[in-house]
Amino acid sequence: MTTPSPLTWTLRLKARKTTVLLHVDPLHTFGTIKTQLLDALRETGIKDPKTNEPIPLPESSSDIQLGRPIDIHDPQQGFGLGEWEHPTYESEEDSGKGKGKAKASTKANGGASGVASVKDCPKGAGLKDGAVLAFRWVGDGIWDGDEDPETVQEEGDMWGVQLASFDDAYGVENTMDVGGGKEFEG
Secondary structure (H helix, E strand, C coil): CCCCCCCCEEEEEEECCEEEEEEECCCCCHHHHHHHHHHHHHHHCCECCCCCCECCCCCCHHHCEEEEECCCCCHHHCEEECHHHCCCCCCCCCCCCCCCHHHHHHHHCCCCCHHHHHCCCCCCCCCCCCCEEEEECCCCCCCCCCCCCCCCCCCCCCCCCCCCEEECCCCCEEECCCCCCCCCCC
């Protein structure tokens, strides 16, 4: 686990009615964040809010998928699979690199492009401190893994996340935010 400091970020990871707050280094990979999330879920457990039965956790943190809000200003639009979840394949012929040191540096990085490796961390993916991400795995009771990860998520897919809402003193329904600030209406 990452020790909280002024340089760490807090990510809000949501599934169903559960929110897990993780302090993460903004340059840690999403694989590391998934491992921390799975460790936190193993320590605390997660239950189905309707039946109060424990939900079986995945065997490996690589089975967890993270999704980001489609529109951070409108939480009802749902969540879409984060771009860091898509594997990037780049052959040497398509890399546009030359000979010698340029080609050697591509091999030294394991063939991964620099842009792809940068997007594998919260800061590189354009997230901010306090960002909300949804998480799921096959067998969580919400997602069965049948959809093709390459297809575009349909709007309104909430990934099983239930957003908190309340009526204020004036009868206006307020919904929790997913990382975007409210615009002034006046």
